[in-house]
Amino acid sequence: MKGKEASKVWIADRAKEVLKSNPVMGAKKLKDQLEQQFPIKLSYNKVWEGRQRALVGLHGTWEDSFKMLWHFKAELEATCPGSIVEIHCKKKKDGRVYFSRMFVSIKACVDGFLTGCRPYLGVDSTHLTGKYNGQLAAATAIDGHNWMYPVAYGIFYKETKADWTWFLMQLKRSIGTPHGLTIHTDACKGLETAVHKVFQDKVEHRECFRHLMQNFRKHFEGDVLKYMWPCAWACTAKRHKWLWDKIVENCPDAVPYLEAEHKQIWSRAKFSGECKVDYVNNNISECFNSWIRETKGLPVDAFMDTIRGMIMEKIAIRQHIAERLEGPILPSVINELKMKSRNLKYTIKASGGLKAEVSGLTKDNYPWRHAVDLDMKTCSCGQWQISGKPCTH
Secondary structure (H helix, E strand, O other): OEEEEEEEHHHHHHHHHHHHOOOOOOOHHHHHHHHHHHOOOHHHHHHHHHHHHHHHHHOOOOOHHHHOOHHHHHHHHHHOOOOEEEEEEEEEEOOOOOEEEEEEEOOOHHHHHHOOOOEEEEEEEOOOOOOOOEEEEEEEEEOOOOEEEEEEEEEEEOOHHHHHHHHHHHHHHHOOOOOOOHHHHHHHHHHHHHHHHOOOOOOOOEEEEHHHHHHHHHHOOOHHHHHHHHHHHHHHHHHHHHHHHHHHHHHHHHHHHHHHOOOOOOOHHHHHEEEOOOOOOOOOHHHHHOOHHHHHHOHHHHHHHHHHHHHHHHHHHHHHHHHOOOOOOOOOHHHHHHOOOOOOOOOEEOOOOOEEEEEEOOOOOOEEEEEEEEOOOEEOOOHHHHHHOOOOO
């Protein structure tokens, strides 16, 4: 055996022992660990190749991994009844059948979403980094602590209208259409079209404003930019209109562009307030993509099962935390309200019952006032209705 080949085999043998306990460890971290364990200097490329060999030894070949997906489907459906695992294949002209796409929703995740989460889902995909190209798609919710809560995931080849439609059809089959369901996406045209096709007008479809601004800056510059983010954050129709007029005044061409290219909801003033989530960015999907980043180079069967295991562990940790909670309001919400209520210098004029007029001054000493109704849980600033949590007023 030649020197280069021998070194790869040596690295693969050592890497296999490491990857047994941590299969998602990347080549860089593996390189650092082997160099700490053994008094040698390794090249990144050799460690990467050795890691690939070790993964084949642990999980089999990439071609075999696709065949193992049916075993994964059978085991998950048997051990977690009610879970939905769909595998879609295509048939070539010569009669051969090959893998096309896959969808997974674990019953426990769906039950938790429908029972304990607000009806809000971030939907997005991220590139796979293994031997075969593809996309990992996911629908991610948020729990009461505003922590990421995975609901469903799947893989397909490209972000096409057909693939997104298929994924969303399986998602709708899993969760139905809960009252107030809000779906947050980026500016992917295939996904936007699929959301409308599958859920029609029964969901509130928001567009990630950060992605919108990335596209907007390619076409426009100048003073109009300083009004865009405040317009997205505006919680009332009056505030939104004032800022929209400023956008029109500074850049008239921006309006037809936004109306043509970014038709989904991106300002809080347009949110219905049903789901009680005031996010203008689809950050929760980015959190999921970051969370599973190290798994994206695994063979597909190990990849899908590793994510399942990560979800299982996360639910167990959350359950342990929940068992120690006391009272009807989550500690994170109480802490947020305490922070909001510090050093407030407001004037309150009672209006009978639980209604009042709250007034004060801005940082620039401009006067403001808002009508608050504690019984109806509303404030004329609009923040309470959108987020579900009391504003400072």
